Amino acid sequence: MAKEVTIKDVAREAGVSPMTVSRVLNNRPDVSAKTRKHVQQVISHLGYSPSEVARSLSQGRSNTLGVVTSAIEYYGPSRALVGIERRANELGFSLMVKLLHNPLESRGEQAFHELMANQVAGVVWAVAEMGSQRQWLYEQLSDLAIPIVFINMAPRLDTSFVTVNNRLGGRLATEHLADQGYEHIGIITGPLAWWEARERELGWREIQQEGGRNDLEVLKVEGDWTAASGYRAMLTLLERAPHVDAVFVCNDSMAQGALQAATSRGRSIPANLAVVGFDDIPESAYFIPPLTTVRQDLLSVGRQAVSQLHDQLVARKNQENGLAQATIVEPQLIVRRSSLKE
Amino acid sequence: MAKEVTIKDVAREAGVSPMTVSRVLNNRPDVSAKTRKHVQQVISHLGYSPSEVARSLSQGRSNTLGVVTSAIEYYGPSRALVGIERRANELGFSLMVKLLHNPLESRGEQAFHELMANQVAGVVWAVAEMGSQRQWLYEQLSDLAIPIVFINMAPRLDTSFVTVNNRLGGRLATEHLADQGYEHIGIITGPLAWWEARERELGWREIQQEGGRNDLEVLKVEGDWTAASGYRAMLTLLERAPHVDAVFVCNDSMAQGALQAATSRGRSIPANLAVVGFDDIPESAYFIPPLTTVRQDLLSVGRQAVSQLHDQLVARKNQENGLAQATIVEPQLIVRRSSLKE
């Protein structure tokens, strides 16, 4: 419970002014090597570490980044958060995290302001894009004091973002099925309010149309990302379109439910029904049968977002105007047994 | 990019002193209703929100809680984090989150100091207990300036903690199998360096011994929580102890791998092998077959941890000495088809 050591204590002990200690702390060049070394010794001897709070106040900017995200109990979002934290840690940033229970709720705005009140240096916005619920954010984007990077949202030219090419993912999955000769490829989509879900569906639709398929609506059922919804959706699909011979399920959790549903209806996978998922969660290789799926590297997405934030911060410090950067991460098809024609 | 509104701006605009504004902000009683109302109007008119940083500096304490955790890509830890965030949000706290990539690594100490440098009001330590790697923490525990609550670690009398009764969970799972007449109940454990893993194993062992079973070692294989390890462990177990007729797999991910392995070796579940998992991840109801498992309410655990932290903070403010609190959350057996004798 001993009182915290401050810069003054170090200064007194080292026989210099607080200012000199500050210079050493910030690796300023204008300190003699000798003084620097001495001060450093005193610092480690006293176990001093500077108050980030005082530093933030006097600089008007902290070493903390804000993160707004949601649904971290799912594999994807949690991986992105891990990527964000790792890169932030490498760059010396701490993280203040806000979780939205529901991407639509207006707490997003409140969360954002709380981050601002804490002087965060920048923000990573990793909440699923749904409709136009973020209009308020876009509106103030241009005269925002801090940089912000968006993850997995509909790209906008004037913003920095990192996103997975979900449309390509949908194409890869569907093309893989079409190439093997499957003729009636159904889809179990994510909640279509989500931009990501719509993009994956679009990929499926494009391949179908390029192959001259019509009458797609009967082959499409909407889920909500959960295994339970995948189960129900598969039952619906089998009933509505018994001729379906392959299904692209838009995430692995739903695919798990879908596999159980299909199996329970006497469809053996892949003999009587091919299935492809999306995400490549670690468990998907152990589904029965092992699941063909689309891998997206969300860890990289998170890391990249923080790197971009850092770039913008550096640019601003140098008075340059950090242009909006965009990164698009390509997904990759992982072929396992669930989709293979025997 | 307009300059931020400060308390002075509000004071000037309202024709009062900054101190009065401060009183209104903090809901102090000693302000006339009329002044209060007027100041509040000016505040919302100017869109003022106080700087948390300045507040933290002047009070020597922030409205931020620190969280140190790891492995949030797994269901359990991420649920706990969600619980922590929700309760923190309810109580008006922000969260600074540090993730350890590996519970053993020493970055834990660094992370802790970073939190201290940011003046966090308290810390939730939610890193899996492994060996004695946290000796340094325990040593300074007594004269720590801030309260700390531990999640899912070996209880200590002098610390506040919230933990799931993992041993009971192991007992419930094993007892359920024994009650149905299974005679050779194997176990696939988590990594035994983890306290939680050892506790679950202990529950299994106790029931076995109470039932007069010996020769347990041949029935026990260690995994690492992943589906891949569950797969391998099940193969090992079936080879080493072909007489095994039931298995307690210590988490659901491993159970998924184990199901696939057993199925691939011609064991039909549950007819030729009963399986019980642990966690009740949402997908487990959609395994093939649906998985009997032990549900642990990690959301509550997280919430409770923050509540305890809050209690300690209040106690300290009132000069009371906040006694260490302990909460033990009881797990619950969820019976599904994978364990039912037909």
Added chain:
DNA sequence: CTGTTAGCGCATTCAA
């Protein structure tokens, strides 16, 4: 009930 003074710990600006 309200205002004044002072200081939290650090970094910026200017002077030496």
Added chain:
DNA sequence: TTGAATGCGCTAACAG
């Protein structure tokens, strides 16, 4: 290369 003065935005302690 170093130091002194000043202020970041807020609140505790005291005065009125």
